[in-house]
Amino acid sequence: MEFQRGFDELFLIEENIKRISYKIHESAIKANKDPRQIILVAVTKTVTPEKIDKAIECGIKVVGENRVQEAKEKKEKVKNEAQWHMIGHLQRNKVKYAVELFSMIQSVDDFELAKEIDKRAKEKNKIMDVLIQVNIGNEITKSGITYDKAEELIKNVASLENVKVKGLMAIPPFCENTEKVRPYFQKMYELFLRIKEKKLHNTQMEYLSMGMTHDFDVAIEEGANMVRIGTGIFGERKR
Numbered sequence: 001m002e003f004q005r006g007f008d009e010l011f012l013i014e015e016n017i018k019r020i021s022y023k024i025h026e027s028a029i030k031a032n033k034d035p036r037q038i039i040l041v042a043v044t045k046t047v048t049p050e051k052i053d054k055a056i057e058c059g060i061k062v063v064g065e066n067r068v069q070e071a072k073e074k075k076e077k078v079k080n081e082a083q084w085h086m087i088g089h090l091q092r093n094k095v096k097y098a099v100e101l102f103s104m105i106q107s108v109d110d111f112e113l114a115k116e117i118d119k120r121a122k123e124k125n126k127i128m129d130v131l132i133q134v135n136i137g138n139e140i141t142k143s144g145i146t147y148d149k150a151e152e153l154i155k156n157v158a159s160l161e162n163v164k165v166k167g168l169m170a171i172p173p174f175c176e177n178t179e180k181v182r183p184y185f186q187k188m189y190e191l192f193l194r195i196k197e198k199k200l201h202n203t204q205m206e207y208l209s210m211g212m213t214h215d216f217d218v219a220i221e222e223g224a225n226m227v228r229i230g231t232g233i234f235g236e237r238k239r
């Protein structure tokens with residue numbers, strides 16, 4: 001019966017991706033946006049390579065991981081092509097590997113970290129795309145630069161040659177009632193637009209990465225064009 005269960009789990013991934021894609025479509029239409037411009041990042045922390053392969057077969061183009069070591073081990077085993085994004089807190093001593101593994105680091109919140117990314121990217125002759133993570137709810141438990149200091153950090157990061165700022169990322173406070181999260185998404189979108197309008201050197205405000213399983217519809221309505229979904233695709237995480 002092991003086989004049967006495995007089969008069902010893979011089938012569920014397919015169903016989940018269809019359902020979420022449909023909801024993304026609906027929210028985009030509501031927000032007057034082209035649904036094709038919303039990127040669905042499948043968050044694969046704790047998810048097996050086999051399931052990641054299945055998700056990619058179902059149309060997933062971007063995979064998001066939280067830990068460098070875990071990503072490294074799994075990426076070797078995943079057969080299908082995808083972009084891998086780092087979405088978790090990045091330690092400086094892991095940057096060297098992160099620059100090899102990922103096409104984007106969404107969690108840059110500190111200039112020292114950005115300088116290390118620049119240095120390691122230079123060694124590899126690579127330009128590393130990054131998002132600046134903003135701690136929009138000012139939560140002590142969460143990473144991210146504060147809202148007030150975001151612009152200054154962006155300007156500093158933009159001065160680095162081998163790092164390219166491509167937008168912003170945020171994890172707002174969790175609220176059961178997603179209407180309570182809406183103001184945080186709105187505030188992020190305002191910041192995103194404000195910086196975009198300034199047309200800063202070496203800065204492209206292309207991606208606004210916010211919204212997870214329980215609130216991605218609200219995030220899209222408020223301007224997100226990249227959503228990061230784990231549980232909604234792969235089911236509850238066991239760890």
Ligand SMILES: *Cc1c(COP(=O)(O)O)cnc(C)c1O
Pocket residue numbers: 043045066087088171212213214228229230231232
């Ligand atoms: C785990 C995680 C997600 C996905 O969360 P779900 O609620 O499972 O969709 C998104 N972003 C980050 C940074 C995460 O760590």
